[in-house]
Amino acid sequence: MKIGELAKLTGCSVQAIRYYEKEKLLPSTRRSEGNFRLYDEASAEQLLFIKLCRSLDLGLPEIRQLLALKRSPGAQCDEVNHMMEAHIQLVDARIRELTQLNEQLKALRGQCSNQRTVEQCGILQTLSSNKS
Amino acid sequence: MKIGELAKLTGCSVQAIRYYEKEKLLPSTRRSEGNFRLYDEASAEQLLFIKLCRSLDLGLPEIRQLLALKRSPGAQCDEVNHMMEAHIQLVDARIRELTQLNEQLKALRGQCSNQRTVEQCGILQTLSSNKS
């Protein structure tokens, strides 16, 4: 199949597919007479694997590593575990950050009701007081 | 004071300060004889305002808007309220996304214990099953 068909099948954009090839997440495929990329079922599977990993917010280097591990099935999978653990820690930390952030934002929100002028705006006043 | 001193005082990097100037978040300052930027107390205050807004994850366009409002104190502050509300919604949504993500990741984590080969790795197997 050609790249457009693969894109439709997997839900990835055509440009993303070409980008993954350039970044070595997908192998260079054979080409048609007219130099069009030609894909098969295996390409689609690998692309879906990549897409799933991306939906878990794994970075391209991490995915490259996972793909390499998949190709050497005799290796120990400690590496996979470590990577996952690190990634979970990262997401956890980001959630904590954002939660704290949201509390600050909601506290701010209470400080200005409509129909006031900027001069009386509690939000701007608070933001201007410079206590971090 | 010179840019390095301002940077130390506010905790911003020198490049960030120059960047904010280029992006019109800080006014162009007067220069010394040798073409060095010279700042005063007001510069420091405005920079701290920007830094606080950034710590709330507001984007530079939003901050530009807030700064403009600060300069026209007679205006209504509905705009400020709207912007804050929109930003809170955004952060809320991102938290929900990440929380869901983290549940998926933690479910994955349980599927591979150490000392197994990649072939037996539950994480890779699950990721390869392609059910989104």
Add this chain to the structure above:
DNA sequence: CTAAACTCTATAGTAACTATAGAGTCAATG
């Protein structure tokens, strides 16, 4: 046979900076 739809490569843009190169400025030291 031609027009539409598709594909190709290469390049620029996104956000908010950081990092670097190469050159100039300034204060203090030998």
Add this chain to the structure above:
DNA sequence: CATTGACTCTATAGTTACTATAGAGTTTAG
């Protein structure tokens, strides 16, 4: 007084994971 080190200047490239675009070639339907 020359020089050294710390600082500053501008301009440019790099970061991430793509998207968007230009300009050219290919394929397919009518």
